[in-house]
Amino acid sequence: MSMHEEVVAIFVSPEKYAYHINQVVSISTDYFRVLRKRFSIKMPYEIEEIPITNCTQIDYQSRLSPVRIFFGILLVALMLTIFYLIGVYGAHLEQGTSIRIGLLALALITGLKWAFMSRQHQVSFLLNDGTRLHWCSRSGDFKYKERAVSRLFEHLETRGLRINGQRPKSI
Structure with a gap:
C-alpha cells in the first residue's frame, strides 16, 4: 500500500x-x-x-438468506409447540420439576431474529x-x-x- x-x-x-x-x-x-x-x-x-x-x-x-429463515421458522414453531404443551400438560408434571422458561423464551427470540432479520x-x-x-x-x-x-x-x-x-x- x-x-x-x-x-x-x-x-x-x-x-x-x-x-x-x-x-x-x-x-x-x-x-x-x-x-x-x-x-x-x-x-x-x-x-x-x-x-x-x-x-x-x-x-x-x-x-x-433462505436457509437461515427456514431454521428460524422451524425454531419458532418448536418453541411455540413446547409452550403449548407446557400450558396443556404442565399440571401433570411431577412435583419439583423445573422448566427454564427463560431459556425457552431466549430460543424463541433467537428464532424470531433468524426468521425476520x-x-x-x-x-x-x-x-x-x-x-x-x-x-x-x-x-x-x-x-x-x-x-x-x-x-x-x-x-x-x-x-x-x-x-x-x-x-x-x-x-
Whole structure:
C-alpha cells in the first residue's frame, strides 16, 4: 500500500477470514483486496491486491438468506409447540420439576431474529479477464455493513464505475 492510498471500506475483520476465502475483504482507493488460501500453517491466508481499473461491471443485491429463515421458522414453531404443551400438560408434571422458561423464551427470540432479520449484502465485481470477485455479508450483519457498502458505492461512482442493482433505501 502506497503513502497516498487509503482504505475505503473494510468488509471482513481478520478474525473472520476463515469464513471468507476467495472473497473481497477490503477496498482501498486503488485496489480490491482479495483473501486467498495458502497451504501454510504459519500464514494460512494471503491478501492479493487487484487494481480497481481492471473492474468492468459491479452488481449489487440486497437479498434474504433462505436457509437461515427456514431454521428460524422451524425454531419458532418448536418453541411455540413446547409452550403449548407446557400450558396443556404442565399440571401433570411431577412435583419439583423445573422448566427454564427463560431459556425457552431466549430460543424463541433467537428464532424470531433468524426468521425476520436475515438480510445480507452481496456485491460482485466482474474483471476484464472474465474473473468474478464477490463479497457477501453474513446473515444478520446487514445493518452493521451498510456504512461500508455506502462508502464502496461513493468511491466507485467517483471512479466512474456504474453499479447494477437496487440499493437498499438506507444507502
